[in-house]
Amino acid sequence: MDDVNTSSDTLAQRVRRAEPLASGERAVAEYLQRHPEEAAVSSAAKLGKATGTSDATVIRTARKLGFTGLGDLKRSLVHHLARRRDPAQVLDDRVQRLPPAHAALHPVIDAGRGLLGEVPALIDTTAWSRTVEVLNEATHVWAYGIGPGAALADQFALSLRRTGKASDSWTATGFRLADDLLRLRPAHAVVVIAPLRVFREIGIVLDHAHRVGAHSVLLTEATDEGRETRAETVLPLPDSTEGAANELLAPLTILHALVLELVQAQHASAVDHYQQLNALRTEIAGTELDLSRLPEP
Numbered sequence: 211m212d213d214v215n216t217s218s219d220t221l222a223q224r225v226r227r228a229e230p231l232a233s234g235e236r237a238v239a240e241y242l243q244r245h246p247e248e249a250a251v252s253s254a255a256k257l258g259k260a261t262g263t264s265d266a267t268v269i270r271t272a273r274k275l276g277f278t279g280l281g282d283l284k285r286s287l288v289h290h291l292a293r294r295r296d297p298a299q300v301l302d303d304r305v306q307r308l309p310p311a312h313a314a315l316h317p318v319i320d321a322g323r324g325l326l327g328e329v330p331a332l333i334d335t336t337a338w339s340r341t342v343e344v345l346n347e348a349t350h351v352w353a354y355g356i357g358p359g360a361a362l363a364d365q366f367a368l369s370l371r372r373t374g375k376a377s378d379s380w381t382a383t384g385f386r387l388a389d390d391l392l393r394l395r396p397a398h399a400v401v402v403i404a405p406l407r408v409f410r411e412i413g414i415v416l417d418h419a420h421r422v423g424a425h426s427v428l429l430t431e432a433t434d435e436g437r438e439t440r441a442e443t444v445l446p447l448p449d450s451t452e453g454a455a456n457e458l459l460a461p462l463t464i465l466h467a468l469v470l471e472l473v474q475a476q477h478a479s480a481v482d483h484y485q486q487l488n489a490l491r492t493e494i495a496g497t498e499l500d501l502s503r504l505p506e507p
Contacts, residue, residue, distance in 0.1 A: 220452045224275040234263040238271040247434035250287040321455035328448035342471045344425040348399035351377040355403035374483040396423035405457040408435040
């Protein structure tokens with residue numbers, strides 16, 4: 211086994227640290243990262259067919275990534291998938307990996323930097339362009355998230371409204387969600403934020419969007435679960451469960467980039483909306499908002 215790898219390394223870390231991979235090996239490594247659920251139950255022959263390579267290439271890739279063989283790789287994937295379903299375990303493991311007390315800041319920053327560095331390789335440029343196009347054309351954008359994802363849904367919808375795009379968030383579960391879904395129309399778009407799990411409600415939202423004829427985008431680490439839904443576009447998130455970085459960091463950054471894409475497409479009107487926002491804030495406050503004096507030139 212390659213001595214730069216350890217049993218605690220994530221698959222993404224192993225891929226980054228591996229010796230240069232041939233094109234077929236790179237295809238296998240990318241498939242493993244995008245489809246961990248499928249890879250965990252597939253034979254070498256099936257993985258070879260799925261990646262357009264061979265069973266020998268699959269086994270060679272596993273060894274180059276520091277595993278003793280395909281069985282070792284699959285056990286690692288199963289362990290990873292089980293961890294993602296247990297938030298308490300993820301939190302405990304994150305803390306266990308940290309240095310002694312009062313030294314968490316730098317490891318968290320380093321982990322966040324590494325996590326964001328994985329995003330460009332995961333998100334296909336065609337899928338990104340399609341997402342931007344869909345949001346630009348939508349007459350209304352709905353952002354849906356539950357649990358930790360709810361805060362991102364609220365923030366994304368607020369940011370879009372401030373640029374002039376009609377947008378609102380859904381964060382309800384249970385029967386209350388049904389009332390929200392009744393508002394969806396064919397000319398609308400739905401952006402669903404599901405960092406770690408694709409819960410039942412998320413599948414229902416995507417199913418309803420498909421029935422109505424509305425566009426839908428799903429952001430998730432659970433990419434295989436996501437591709438089993440009716441989501442029109444899936445934007446994969448990097449694996450956050452085995453590091454110190456928060457699972458909301460990557461989707462927050464991606465959503466911010468989407469907002470900027472829309473601002474770029476409608477620059478003049480977006481700036482005008484922000485000017486109106488500042489004018490309304492001043493009117494509400496009854497005075498200029500910025501009371502500090504700038505230095506004389």
